[in-house]
Amino acid sequence: MNNSNTNSRRSFLKKGALAAIGVGVLNSLTANELYAGTVNGNLEMPPVDGAFELPKLDYAYGALEPFIDAKTMEIHHSKHHQTYVTKLNEAIEKAPELKGKSLMELVANINAAPESVRTAIRNHGGGHFNHSFFWKLMSPDAKNTTASAELTAAINAKWTSMDNFKVEFAKSATGVFGSGWAWLIKDKENNLSLTTTANQDSPIMDIAAMRGKPILGIDVWEHAYYLKHQNKRADYVADFWNVLDWNQVSKWFMEL
Ligand SMILES: [Fe+2]
CATH class of the missing domain: 1.10.287.990 (Fe,Mn superoxide dismutase (SOD) domain)
Known part of the structure; x- marks a missing residue:
């Protein structure tokens, strides 16, 4: 099967699966139905x-x-x-x-x-x-990007404001014990949640404690920041906002 056929089939399967369940949570779909095809581009x-x-x-x-x-x-x-x-x-x-x-x-x-x-x-x-x-x-042009209106509305619905969201995300990232990641994930109804994973686990994994599609995440392994920020993970997280491409986050928010 060539790539084109594979993609068409996957797209069909994904659309069929979504239509079949109507509303529901991510866990109600199999991993293949959720993540094959064009999800995450x-x-x-x-x-x-x-x-x-x-x-x-x-x-x-x-x-x-x-x-x-x-x-x-x-x-x-x-x-x-x-x-x-x-x-x-x-x-x-x-x-x-x-x-x-x-x-x-x-x-x-x-x-x-x-x-x-x-x-x-x-x-x-x-x-x-x-x-x-x-x-x-991440992007060197991050300062010129902003969250889309849809993403801003979803963030405000959950955290009241972008500033509050950033505070809560930073708490989540600095609270990871040892090596891991902090994530902003969404379900298919665009509800947002914060979660963390240890080591290289990912929210898309079937073994994830809180499963969802990541639209934003930060690597908080020391290898991601130690040369510049040493033990000051909070400073690294604060710097991260300056390189975060909100256009990309907004794009991933709108997919699926
Ligand atoms: Fe890393």
Whole structure:
């Protein structure tokens, strides 16, 4: 089946699934129905010749200065993220039945992975997905972006104001014990929630305690900020708002 047919089929399946359930929560859909196809757009990233690749950044390593330094970006992308990609590919080599599956399919279906590679898919597939998502969220032109009217209304409905939302998101991010991520997720009715995950777990995973589609997230592993901010994670989170591309967050909010 070529890509075009695959995408058409996935789109059909997704639309059919959504029509069938009418209203409901994310957990009422299977992972494939939710996350295959166009959800999260270019993050689906099918493997090329059976192997995943490190995505190129849309900006230079130094482009997010002074908020995130060039050295951190270089190591984070070319070393940490590359290692997740390499180890994900190694895991798939050991479980050929997973070859050809999209990143989204793999990460949303951790329980379906063979036990021998399940932890590797969780850690390295999650790492590949989360970082690919994270790079897309940031932009050197972030200061020129704002949340869409629809997203602003959803944020205000839950947190009263954008300022309050930022306070609560920062609390969530600074409260992660050890390595992990803080997320803003949505369900299919556009209800927003804050959640966190440990290590490289992702809200799209079937094993997530609170499942949903991430539209904003921050990597709070020390490798994301230690060179510049040392132990001051709160300062890193405060700097993050200066590089957050609200156009991208708004785009992901409107999809699905
Ligand atoms: Fe990271």
